[in-house]
Structure formats: C-alpha cells, structure tokens
Amino acid sequence: MKFLIIQNSNLQIRSRVLFGSLDQLSFMSDLDVQIPTTFDPFADANAEDSGAGTKEYVHIRIQQRNGRKSLTTVQGLKKEFSYNKILKDLKKEFCCNGTVVQDPELGQVIQLQGDQRKNVSTFLVQAGIVKKDNIKIHGF
Numbered sequence: 001m002k003f004l005i006i007q008n009s010n011l012q013i014r015s016r017v018l019f020g021s022l023d024q025l026s027f028m029s030d031l032d033v034q035i036p037t038t039f040d041p042f043a044d045a046n047a048e049d050s051g052a053g054t055k056e057y058v059h060i061r062i063q064q065r066n067g068r069k070s071l072t073t074v075q076g077l078k079k080e081f082s083y084n085k086i087l088k089d090l091k092k093e094f095c096c097n098g099t100v101v102q103d104p105e106l107g108q109v110i111q112l113q114g115d116q117r118k119n120v121s122t123f124l125v126q127a128g129i130v131k132k133d134n135i136k137i138h139g140f
Contacts, residue, residue, distance in 0.1 A: 058130045060117050062139035072117055074110040074124075075103075081129060083108050089127075094119050 058076040065071060077083065083100045087110050091098050098112040112120070117137050124130045 057134055057136045058124065060120050060135065060137045062115055062117055069113075070115050072112040072115060072120060074112070074120055075106050075108075077108075077110075077129065079107070083110060086110065086129070090116075090120065090123060093123060 056076060056078070058074065061073045061075075063071040063073060077086070087098050087100055090096075090110070090112060094112070094114075094116050096113045096116060098110060101109045101111055103109050117139065121132075121135050121137055124135065125132050
C-alpha cells in the first residue's frame with residue numbers, strides 16, 4: 001500500500017493507491033486540483049437594506065401538545081397594543097384559556113388553548129388590529 005501526497009498551494013491531498021506502479025503514479029501529480037471557495041449566497045442581503053422583509057407579519061401557529069391537545073400561538077403584533085386586553089377579548093370570544101408569554105427572541109407571544117388559528121385571524125381583522133394581508137397562518 002502506497003500513499004501519494006500532492007501539494008498544490010495550500011492544499012495537501014492524500015490518496016491511497018492500491019494498484020499500479022510508480023510510472024502510473026506520475027500522471028497523478030500533474031493533476032490540477034481546484035478547491036471550491038466558501039460562498040455565502042446571503043452575504044449581500046441585509047434585512048435593513050433590502051425591501052424584502054420590511055412587511056411586518058403576524059404569525060399564527062399551532063403547536064401539538066399531547067394526544068388531541070394543541071396550542072395556538074400569536075406573535076408579531078405591534079408593541080403599542082395591550083397584549084393582555086387582546087388576550088382577554090380572545091378568551092371571552094372563543095371560550096378558551098390563554099396566556100401571554102415573554103420569549104427572549106420573539107418578544108411577547110399570546111398562547112391560546114386549542115386550534116384557534118382561523119378564529120384568531122378573523123378576530124384580528126375584524127377588530128382592525130391587523131390587515132388580512134399581514135397575517136400568516138402556519139401549521140398542518
């Protein structure tokens with residue numbers, strides 16, 4: 001078993017040669033090996049500079065708990081709204097329990113018991129809190 005080391009600039013390639021004589025190995029040293037450079041396709045795109053992503057969406061998601069139980073989460077509402085008052089109205093309207101959770105990344109998130117995605121979206125539009133175009137419903 002022989003090892004062949006080819007050096008090309010900062011690159012060392014070690015290949016294991018199982019068969020062949022030394023004459024056959026000479027052609028392997030003539031290979032021009034090119035390493036692909038690391039390329040980040042999103043390096044140019046900054047959320048501040050580009051027009052994409054400037055639209056503030058309200059995300060309504062469902063999280064499966066255990067069995068048939070599920071949670072509906074609402075995130076992305078503007079900070080100027082009182083989350084507790086919105087939660088109180090949602091709980092009365094849909095006869096379910098809920099809470100406001102403080103998340104370090106997402107900020108304040110409203111959690112409701114059950115699958116209330118469609119109900120919450122129509123409530124937010126009818127109350128004038130969010131436009132229908134700014135609501136994203138996720139899940140299943």
